[in-house]
Amino acid sequence: MGDWNLLGSILEEVHIHSTIVGKIWLTILFIFRMLVLGVAAEDVWDDEQSEFVCNTEQPGCKNVCYDQAFPISLIRYWVLQIIFVSSPSLVYMGHALYRLRTLEKQRHKKKAQLKVELEETEALEDHKRIEKELKKLDEQKKVRKAPLRGSLLRTYVLHILTRSVVEVGFIVGQYVLYGIGLAPLYKCERDPCPNSVDCFVSRPTEKSIFMIFMLVIAGASLFLNLLEIFHLGVRKIKQTIYGSKYNGDEDSVCRSKKNSMVQQVCILTNSSPQKHMHLTHTSLAVVPDKQTESLPLYMPMAGPPPSHEVPKGDPSGSEQPPRENRLPSQPEFQTLQQLGATERRSTLDSRLHSCSSEESGPKGSGPPRNVGEQPRASLRASHIEIPAALRKQSRVSQCKDFSEESDSPESGNYPTARKASFMSRGLSESPSDSPDSKSGSDTEANRIAQGESPAITPPPAAGRRMSMSMILELSSIMKK
Amino acid sequence: MNWASFYAVLSGVNRHSTGIGRIWLSVLFIFRILVLVVAAESVWGDEKAHFICNTQQPGCNSVCYDHFFPISHIRLWALQLIMVSTPALLVAMHIAHRRHIDKKLYRQAGRTSPKDLEQIKTQKMKITGALWWTYMISLLFRVLFESAFMYLFYMIYPGYKMFRLVKCDSYPCPNIVDCFVSRPTEKTVFTIFMLAVSGVCILLNIAEIIFLVARATSRHLNNSKDSAVGAWISQKLCSF
Numbered sequence: 001m002g003d004w005n006l007l008g009s010i011l012e013e014v015h016i017h018s019t020i021v022g023k024i025w026l027t028i029l030f031i032f033r034m035l036v037l038g039v040a041a042e043d044v045w046d047d048e049q050s051e052f053v054c055n056t057e058q059p060g061c062k063n064v065c066y067d068q069a070f071p072i073s074l075i076r077y078w079v080l081q082i083i084f085v086s087s088p089s090l091v092y093m094g095h096a097l098y099r100l101r102t103l104e105k106q107r108h109k110k111k112a113q114l115k116v117e118l119e120e121t122e123a124l125e126d127h128k129r130i131e132k133e134l135k136k137l138d139e140q141k142k143v144r145k146a147p148l149r150g151s152l153l154r155t156y157v158l159h160i161l162t163r164s165v166v167e168v169g170f171i172v173g174q175y176v177l178y179g180i181g182l183a184p185l186y187k188c189e190r191d192p193c194p195n196s197v198d199c200f201v202s203r204p205t206e207k208s209i210f211m212i213f214m215l216v217i218a219g220a221s222l223f224l225n226l227l228e229i230f231h232l233g234v235r236k237i238k239q240t241i242y243g244s245k246y247n248g249d250e251d252s253v254c255r256s257k258k259n260s261m262v263q264q265v266c267i268l269t270n271s272s273p274q275k276h277m278h279l280t281h282t283s284l285a286v287v288p289d290k291q292t293e294s295l296p297l298y299m300p301m302a303g304p305p306p307s308h309e310v311p312k313g314d315p316s317g318s319e320q321p322p323r324e325n326r327l328p329s330q331p332e333f334q335t336l337q338q339l340g341a342t343e344r345r346s347t348l349d350s351r352l353h354s355c356s357s358e359e360s361g362p363k364g365s366g367p368p369r370n371v372g373e374q375p376r377a378s379l380r381a382s383h384i385e386i387p388a389a390l391r392k393q394s395r396v397s398q399c400k401d402f403s404e405e406s407d408s409p410e411s412g413n414y415p416t417a418r419k420a421s422f423m424s425r426g427l428s429e430s431p432s433d434s435p436d437s438k439s440g441s442d443t444e445a446n447r448i449a450q451g452e453s454p455a456i457t458p459p460p461a462a463g464r465r466m467s468m469s470m471i472l473e474l475s476s477i478m479k480k
Numbered sequence: 481m482n483w484a485s486f487y488a489v490l491s492g493v494n495r496h497s498t499g500i501g502r503i504w505l506s507v508l509f510i511f512r513i514l515v516l517v518v519a520a521e522s523v524w525g526d527e528k529a530h531f532i533c534n535t536q537q538p539g540c541n542s543v544c545y546d547h548f549f550p551i552s553h554i555r556l557w558a559l560q561l562i563m564v565s566t567p568a569l570l571v572a573m574h575i576a577h578r579r580h581i582d583k584k585l586y587r588q589a590g591r592t593s594p595k596d597l598e599q600i601k602t603q604k605m606k607i608t609g610a611l612w613w614t615y616m617i618s619l620l621f622r623v624l625f626e627s628a629f630m631y632l633f634y635m636i637y638p639g640y641k642m643f644r645l646v647k648c649d650s651y652p653c654p655n656i657v658d659c660f661v662s663r664p665t666e667k668t669v670f671t672i673f674m675l676a677v678s679g680v681c682i683l684l685n686i687a688e689i690i691f692l693v694a695r696a697t698s699r700h701l702n703n704s705k706d707s708a709v710g711a712w713i714s715q716k717l718c719s720f
Contacts, residue, residue: 004481008481008485023573024573027569030481030489031486031489031562031566031569032562034481035481035482035485035486035562036558036559036562037481038481038482039481039482039483039558039562040554040555040558040559043521043552043554043555044552044555047528047529051528051529051542053538053539053541053542054538054539055537055538055539055652056538135590184542184543184546185539185543185651198538198539198652199539200538200539200542200543200652201542202528202542202545202546203528203542203545203546203549203552204546205546205550205551206546206549206550206551206552206555209550209551210555213559
């Protein structure tokens with residue numbers, strides 16, 4: 001068959017911008033359609049016309065009968081099918097590249113702006129903050145994939161729908177033209193054939209086998225398309241129910257307990273506000289909000305407990321922008337590496353002990369304006385968390401979770417430990433959170449809590465973190 | 481799309497396979513795909529054109545050929561090779577997934593230098609944990625597909641010998657008609673060869689399964705520090 005290279009190389013580019021289901025769909029397209037077409041099916045249809053024999057000597061009869069029997073050769077039909085089914089992906093890819101370029105331009109602009117600010121400002125903290133932002137922008141540079149949100153998400157959904165419609169169209173078309181299989185005998189009565197003439201199709205059984213095979217593969221592709229639509233739809237519904245607080249995309253990787261190294265890192269590493277927080281032992285509803293990560297299943301990152309970050313941050317302002325991306329410091333990263341290298345539980349425990357100690361320290365210190373950077377930092381952390389999302393709160397609560405877990409003599413399996421810590425956390429919920437900082441989130445939390453409380457036995461203390469973990473519990477149950 | 485691009489897709493998996501896996505992949509490509517493309521296809525190339533029936537009745541040739549060769553050997557082998565190679569892609573996907581997580585970790589931790597990212601790309605993944613299970617499942621599927629196709633082959637073409645003469649009486653052939661297959665001996669040779677190599681591949685896959693299980697067991701036993709028996713067993717295994 002001709003050159004598939006051009007389409008192949010373009011589709012490779014599409015591969016980068018697809019979700020995981022999209023990647024599987026593309027693989028199926030390449031291997032089970034293009035490859036089979038190229039190496040197997042073509043040879044079967046090679047002698048289609050030359051071996052189409054009619055029981056007559058009438059000149060021209062064979063030609064007209066062949067034309068009537070095979071309006072379009074199935075090989076050409078399948079080639080058209082592949083091209084038409086791939087083309088919506090090209091449109092989506094174009095949009096994704098355009099979006100990437102726009103993001104890149106924005107990033108450059110912001111970088112230039114920050115650089116100007118850097119030169120102008122004198123205060124050390126401002127300096128640090130701006131440097132951090134610059135670093136964050138540099139990080140984003142590495143992203144080669146446009147995040148799947150807004151109009152890009154709409155294009156994506158539209159392209160999947162178009163693909164499904166085209167696929168259905170071609171399946172129906174094949175059935176209408178040729179049915180399921182080919183009969184060996186074709187009776188032809190077209191001019192100039194005298195009366196009815198017997199014509200014999202070459203290799204009808206082999207052709208039927210390939211027709212059924214290609215129908216099955218088309219059906220599988222259609223199924224994958226529907227699966228992807230369903231997956232996106234479910235995410236959207238859950239997003240509407242729970243509000244745009246969760247992005248399960250990142251959760252899914254951390255959710256899988258196979259790689260506990262990932263889990264721990266998920267607890268402890270930072271996440272940008274765009275990426276959603278991972279909650280290790282939760283199977284959180286996969287809900288992409290407007291800031292859905294571009295790679296739905298590859299986002300395991302969660303922020304470390306804010307108490308670790310914020311000491312580096314702005315001591316004065318309680319309005320750190322929700323979109324701040326806190327990078328772990330070098331010691332943190334070393335701890336991360338240590339996590340990967342050493343025994344899981346021990347490092348987890350040590351990490352979380354330190355985490356919990358930092359957490360509990362500020363907890364006991366009272367109102368936010370206490371002396372010491374750390375108490376302020378941790379409370380500032382809670383300040384920061386509130387405007388950002390409940391997910392950030394859960395980061396703190398998660399840290400506490402694990403601290404409780406590590407405290408218990410046997411850390412059992414995560415869900416039970418979580419439940420235990422859930423209850424204990426409820427009991428130990430400190431009222432020291434300043435009302436002004438927590439009010440906003442409280443209302444949110446209460447709203448969500450009210451939504452979820454029928455499903456879960458309400459804990460003794462109805463704190464913000466309490467409702468958070470209730471939601472997590474509920475979503476994990478629902479996931480199962 | 482042709483075998484060359486398929487090779488490009490599959491050889492990426494090669495780096496993360498065990499030694500036996502690499503041998504299997506080489507056997508697949510050299511003794512099966514290459515032989516198929518370079519030799520077997522030309523042997524079966526004229527199978528329809530030179531399938532001659534002792535009759536002038538138009539259409540009798542086609543019908544008799546279709547009756548005795550529902551699917552050509554070449555196509556069957558091509559489908560078999562495609563299906564047998566596909567489980568390796570599962571492993572490739574899993575590795576890509578893991579690499580992506582590693583990259584994210586590195587990025588989050590601030591190690592974004594090209595050298596670090598390059599290191600992730602070139603780093604060989606150890607077959608542990610979930611990847612071990614994915615690998616095992618892919619091996620089992622390979623064995624399954626391979627055996628299924630061998631069985632199918634046996635069902636369609638019982639015996640390894642290619643018949644020289646077939647007797648056919650489907651419509652429109654009048655009475656019983658003698659039909660002659662082209663190059664039966666050469667086809668027999670290649671059929672035996674391909675069947676033998678399929679058997680070798682099945683054995684390689686089974687050996688790889690056993691090897692992986694043994695390695696995992698010995699690793700597990702080594703890790704269990706408070707087991708003298710475990711240490712003894714692992715020592716015995718290692719001495720193999």
